[in-house]
Amino acid sequence: MIAKHKGEIPVVILLLPFIVGIVAGLYCQRANLSLLYIAATILTIAFVILNLGYSKLSVYKMRWLGGLFLYPILFLTGWLLTLQHRELNKADHFSKIPARYMSIHINTEPTVKGDVVRFTADVVQAINRNSIRSCSGTLLVTIKDERATHLSYGEELLIPAKFTEIEPPYNPGEFNYKRYLANKNVYHQVYLYPRQYKILRAGQGNPVIAFALQTRRTLVEKLKANMHDTTAIAVASTLILGYKADLSNDVIQAYSKTGTIHILSVSGGHVAIIYALLALVLGFLDGYRRGKLIKVFCIIVLIWAYALLTGFSPAVNRAALMISLVICGKTFARYINSLNILAASAFVLLLYDPFLLTDVGFQLSYLAVAGLVIIQPVVYEWLVFKHKVANYLWSACSVSIAAQVITFPLSAFYFHQVPVYFLLSNLLIILPVMLIMYSGLLLLLLPQLPWVSGILGYVLEHSILVMNKALAWIEQVPFASIGKIWLNGPEHLLLYLLIVAAFCFFYKGNKIYLKLGVVTMLVFCISISLKKYNADRINAISFLDLRKHMGIIFKNGSSGVVLTDLAYTHKTFQYAIQPGLDSMQIAHYTLLKPDSNIRLPYFIKQQNLVQFNNTRLLLLNQSWQLPSIPRQLNVQYLYLSGNALINKKAINGLVVIADGSNSDIYIDKLKNIAVNCKILKRNKSIIIASK
Structure with a gap:
């Protein structure tokens, strides 16, 4: 049912400032709650007084006055509700209370994939040797144990308080799982194995659920x-x-x-x-x-x-x-x-x-x-x-x-x-x-x-x-x-503006909406074209964080080479590499194994030596090790994996990049001997421009 005027859809009109307030709360999370409460209280009191004195104050002569107070009230209400709903803002959140163990209640139906069980849980107690404190907050729990496949909603578990923050996306185009969980009020996770948890009792959830x-x-x-x-x-x-x-x-x-x-x-x-x-x-x-x-x-x-x-x-x-x-x-x-x-x-x-x-x-x-x-x-x-x-x-x-x-x-x-x-x-x-x-x-x-x-x-x-x-x-x-459509925020909004303009033109027949639609389409096409033009001119090397796997993308305009030990069908490739290829607008690429050799107009790989345009890269791991690096190789970057043996003189003057397959002890030693060292392990991918 299409409304002829805004008086037919008052709830829609009132919903809009409330939604804007929620958006403000999502993006402005450090706002002063006291000031927001004071402003909302003052506006609410003024609005009530305005309605009580509707006749005496002749408010009917100024119809806009009610909206002047009501819209900010709804805006502030949305903002305050959002800040209050965010669990991290609570003083008793479990991440703010030191503890050795935690008591948790499973609040969702556990999902089972093989012997891995995943669920979210309410943290209800922080436990130390001599004290037990009540707390709040939601925790993502992953248990690798066949016995855990029988866990169910409402069970209370005792687990060690060794949680970590949800990791952000490390690679280009990768799904932002941290933001996805944060929007569900989940900010921390814990990984457990057999004998690291204990079932205390059942029936602690909502009986109806x-x-x-x-x-x-x-x-x-x-x-x-x-x-x-x-x-x-x-x-x-x-x-x-x-x-x-x-x-x-x-x-x-x-x-x-x-x-x-x-x-x-x-x-x-x-x-x-x-x-x-x-x-x-x-x-x-x-x-x-x-x-x-x-x-x-x-x-x-x-x-x-x-x-x-x-x-x-x-x-x-x-x-x-x-x-x-x-x-x-x-x-x-x-x-x-x-x-x-x-x-x-x-x-x-x-x-x-x-x-x-x-x-x-x-x-x-x-x-x-x-x-x-x-x-x-x-x-x-x-x-x-x-x-x-x-x-x-x-x-x-x-x-x-x-x-x-x-x-x-x-x-x-x-x-x-x-x-x-x-x-x-x-x-x-x-x-x-x-x-x-x-x-x-x-x-x-x-x-x-x-x-x-x-x-x-x-x-x-x-x-x-x-x-x-x-x-x-x-x-x-x-x-x-x-497929492979990657829109930024303004382009997304331009599409909706185009839809609104087209609908208004077909519905009302006013040419002003047709002109608006044409201009919007033109701006949208220019944005897409410029993005494509810039992407085709960029040559770069992207070193990806794939935990135990190797992943390097050599981008040469719209073409490229992916050097990795992962198959195209591997879930890590589809999750962490393919989105990067799509977002960088690499339409054609060659998938290359680390032990393979290839010669292309812009890319040459011979054993552990790689040349991409004018950039040279040396790959070293347990099987490819050199006691020293000959100067005539003219190498600028050294990629280390699998705790490869190196010496301080060999890496002098090189940019050293260590991937996630290296141990923490090895990385600590590497930081001490390498002047220019970049670590991929639990870090964002490293992108280097190449000419």
């Missing part, structure tokens, strides 16, 4: 009992129950490239299907006195129970809250504006957790629904079909277009790719998704009946397999997605 997680595990086991294909089981568990632990990266990539990744996140569409099913089942209540109220109450309770079961993700919370508000509005015959309801749900969720604003799922979910409310009606009016089937298909297409248009800048910014055939993909999955949801829900809700459960499991499994095959086919079609 514990029951929901246990119920979900039981339902996942029921899916496994009635299905055979592991991929189909993983997709069913994710799509119906929000259980993503068994989902493979290949499946996620296939759905992402085809523009259907949204169905793997329990969100509005899933909740709408649940609502339709509940409305049908409980329809008989409409014939009774107060039956509608009972029906509404039951539907809302069951929808929130489903939201709890699926893990309370931002998308499902938004959908559950919106549907609850819509149901209440229709029941009591109130006028409903969808944008107001959307803004109200965002307001409630952000009051509970301001950090949700940084969640990609939260952003995508709300933008997609905003696109459906604002853009979809305009797109739908472009074409008119009298045939019901054609009209239904065009309606589905308009929904997909609206959602993709409003979210593709975010997809390009965060995931660096945009699907091309999203219309075809979303049309092909309509029927399978309906079959999956209804057959899956019936399978899980009904008791285990040999014939009925078997048939439902068969329908569920083969619906998923058919859908996966269709998406796999689309994924293999040429130009299925546009």
Whole structure:
């Protein structure tokens, strides 16, 4: 529903300064809390006095006066809530209390990969020999132990207080896991091995959440009992129950490239299907006195129970809250504006957790629904079909277009790719998704009946397999997605300005918006072109921090050589090297093993000697060792790995670079004998310009 004027969407207008305040709190974390509280208190008192003296002060003659006070109040409220929500700002945070041991409560369902278990936990006690202090804070815990695979939500553990800060990204283009966890209020981590932890007791978590997680595990086991294909089981568990632990990266990539990744996140569409099913089942209540109220109450309770079961993700919370508000509005015959309801749900969720604003799922979910409310009606009016089937298909297409248009800048910014055939993909999955949801829900809700459960499991499994095959086919079609897109912040905002200008032009027909769109597109294209031009002129050597592995990128414009002991398919290559190649806009590169030789116009490697343009580099490790370095080699850089034997005279005058495969003792000795020494271990990558 498109608002004609701002008076129709007051909640949207009030939400904006609140969001700006949250952004201020995220980026200005050292603000003086006392001053903020004083300012907010003064403005609030003035606003109350203004309303109490509305008639006497003739405030109605100055309508702008209320906003003058209300908007700053909302801005400061968002800022204060964000600062208060940040756990590091609390005086009793565990990182500020010295301790030998800590008592923790597991607050999430542990994920298991082989014999490695990972979960977050609330730190509740800091323990020393003679004292026990209560504390707060969330800790990321990783345990490498087969016995730990049986840990569950709510268990209390005793662990040593040997935590470390989450490490930042060290290599170009690498995913910022530290910032991702900080947005979830997690700043520290601990790695544990057998006999380094002790289970104290169970049942320390929220009993409702514990029951929901246990119920979900039981339902996942029921899916496994009635299905055979592991991929189909993983997709069913994710799509119906929000259980993503068994989902493979290949499946996620296939759905992402085809523009259907949204169905793997329990969100509005899933909740709408649940609502339709509940409305049908409980329809008989409409014939009774107060039956509608009972029906509404039951539907809302069951929808929130489903939201709890699926893990309370931002998308499902938004959908559950919106549907609850819509149901209440229709029941009591109130006028409903969808944008107001959307803004109200965002307001409630952000009051509970301001950090949700940084969640990609939260952003995508709300933008997609905003696109459906604002853009979809305009797109739908472009074409008119009298045939019901054609009209239904065009309606589905308009929904997909609206959602993709409003979210593709975010997809390009965060995931660096945009699907091309999203219309075809979303049309092909309509029927399978309906079959999956209804057959899956019936399978899980009904008791285990040999014939009925078997048939439902068969329908569920083969619906998923058919859908996966269709998406796999689309994924293999040429130009299925546009990848390797790296946008900076201004370019991201320019795309959204372009979308707003285009929508306003199509909706209102004013040429001023067309001119704005053309100018925005021109600026965006100039920015992209300049970035590409500069990238093609840069020649550089990037020494990467890959822990125990070697990784050196030689960039020669849009071409390059990657010298590494990792295969292209290795997860470390995909996580730490490939993003750097993409962000540096290296379109063509040669993957070279450390023991291989090669000769290119700009790159020569012969044994342990490398020449890149006019820069020479010598590689030394346990197998490649030299008692001295001949001067005629004219080496400028020395790359050391594997604790290679060196002497002080040999490295005199050279820039020495030591990677993460060297021991800490070796690195300490190296610092004492090398004048110009650069350490990669637990440090950011080193980038050197080359001519």
